[in-house]
Amino acid sequence: MFSPWILSLQLILFPLFWRGIYTTETNPELVLTDPVTTVFKSAVLKGDSLVEKVEILKPVDLELACTWTGNPNKLPNITGYWRKDGSEITNSRLTVQLENEQYNLKRVFRITGDTLGNYSCIFSDTDEAKIYFNVAAPEMDDKKDKPIVAYVGDSVTMACKTKLPPNAWLWYKANGTEQELINATTDPLRYKISVDGNTTKLTVMNLTEEDSGVYVCSAIYNIKASVSRVEVRVITFMEPLKPFIAIVAEVIILVLLILLYERWSSQKSSHSPTDNGVHAEPTHKLTREGNNGMDENTTTRQRKI
Ligand SMILES: *[C@@H]1O[C@H](CO)[C@@H](O)[C@H](O)[C@H]1NC(C)=O
Ligand SMILES: *[C@@H]1O[C@H](CO)[C@@H](O)[C@H](O)[C@H]1NC(C)=O
Ligand SMILES: *[C@@H]1O[C@H](CO)[C@@H](O)[C@H](O)[C@H]1NC(C)=O
Ligand SMILES: *[C@@H]1O[C@H](CO)[C@@H](O)[C@H](O)[C@H]1NC(C)=O
Ligand SMILES: *[C@@H]1O[C@H](CO)[C@@H](O)[C@H](O)[C@H]1NC(C)=O
Numbered sequence: 618m619f620s621p622w623i624l625s626l627q628l629i630l631f632p633l634f635w636r637g638i639y640t641t642e643t644n645p646e647l648v649l650t651d652p653v654t655t656v657f658k659s660a661v662l663k664g665d666s667l668v669e670k671v672e673i674l675k676p677v678d679l680e681l682a683c684t685w686t687g688n689p690n691k692l693p694n695i696t697g698y699w700r701k702d703g704s705e706i707t708n709s710r711l712t713v714q715l716e717n718e719q720y721n722l723k724r725v726f727r728i729t730g731d732t733l734g735n736y737s738c739i740f741s742d743t744d745e746a747k748i749y750f751n752v753a754a755p756e757m758d759d760k761k762d763k764p765i766v767a768y769v770g771d772s773v774t775m776a777c778k779t780k781l782p783p784n785a786w787l788w789y790k791a792n793g794t795e796q797e798l799i800n801a802t803t804d805p806l807r808y809k810i811s812v813d814g815n816t817t818k819l820t821v822m823n824l825t826e827e828d829s830g831v832y833v834c835s836a837i838y839n840i841k842a843s844v845s846r847v848e849v850r851v852i853t854f855m856e857p858l859k860p861f862i863a864i865v866a867e868v869i870i871l872v873l874l875i876l877l878y879e880r881w882s883s884q885k886s887s888h889s890p891t892d893n894g895v896h897a898e899p900t901h902k903l904t905r906e907g908n909n910g911m912d913e914n915t916t917t918r919q920r921k922i
């Protein structure tokens with residue numbers, strides 16, 4: 618009596634169950650670790666475009682499936698095709714029928730270190746609707762924009778972190794366009810490297826100004842290496858004091874100038890009391906002017922009378 622119900626329930630749940638295993642519609646980032654050769658990634662587009670991230674650890678066949686539910690015109694068929702890094706993949710154009718109010722497009726891509734990139738499916742109606750799949754090796758967690766500043770003689774520690782532990786971690790020091798591998802085993806007085814699964818730390822000890830520069834950490838995955846860069850600036854203790862020293866020097870020069878002026882003017886004024894001319898002249902002038910004025914006034918008055 619119940620068996621038809623159970624059977625139909627199974628029929629409904631079974632595809633949902635398998636869909637749940639192979640697709641990650643709810644998970645924004647697909648992480649692929651298990652030893653399968655074909656992996657699936659699907660996405661449902663309602664609007665104009667969507668960006669999905671697919672992280673790949675080793676070479677795989679990747680099946681990308683696109684579903685577009687957002688076409689207002691509901692045409693019985695439209696054109697669908699694929700692009701990689703912006704250019705159309707040849708012979709990928711085909712007619713896509715409207716099924717259950719949606720359009721479906723899927724294709725398998727062989728992903729190796731060389732074919733990682735930006736894959737997109739395009740539904741071409743009057744407008745284009747597209748889903749971008751950003752297929753890449755796991756990226757480093759944090760981007761460092763600011764350099765680390767350390768003093769000569771000190772040590773500095775920098776760290777790199779990924780979501781998935783790589784096969785190996787390597788540290789490099791950038792030298793122009795070259796990168797020199799840092800080997801803490803052969804150079805234990807200068808470098809210390811520690812690795813803890815997701816994280817690696819590099820310590821540079823007994824810093825000199827030559828240790829300034831860009832350090833690169835590299836997480837080696839089977840598919841590709843992911844890198845991150847840290848800039849280190851090694852400065853002397855004098856360096857932060859430089860503006861202060863400049864101000865102090867300026868103040869000292871100013872004080873010296875003032876002292877010199879004072880000395881010069883006091884020498885001058887110490888001469889002046891003995892020299893009557895300086896003090897006497899204004900009074901002399903005043904009296905003379907006064908006399909002149911008086912003289913003039915008297916003369917004009919005299920003339921008027
Ligand atoms: C696509 O749809 C048009 C009508 O809009 C129809 O004439 C045409 O035959 C269809 N083509 C295919 C390949 O289904
Ligand atoms: C993928 O490429 C398209 C150009 O074709 C670009 O507009 C888009 O920003 C790219 N997406 C990513 C995540 O790189
Ligand atoms: C950088 O490379 C040049 C030549 O490749 C080398 O002479 C120089 O010592 C290197 N600098 C450092 C800091 O290792
Ligand atoms: C560092 O040097 C040692 C000894 O030469 C070597 O065994 C080791 O593989 C080197 N490490 C790296 C990361 O190259
Ligand atoms: C790596 O990092 C993720 C998330 O940050 C964490 O869930 C996981 O346990 C870490 N694995 C190891 C080996 O540290």
Ligand SMILES: *[C@@H]1O[C@H](CO)[C@@H](O)[C@H](O)[C@H]1NC(C)=O
Nearest residue numbers: 770771772806807822823824
């Ligand atoms: C490097 O610094 C440590 C202390 O951090 C010191 O013990 C050691 O002697 C220094 N080595 C050199 C070569 O200067």
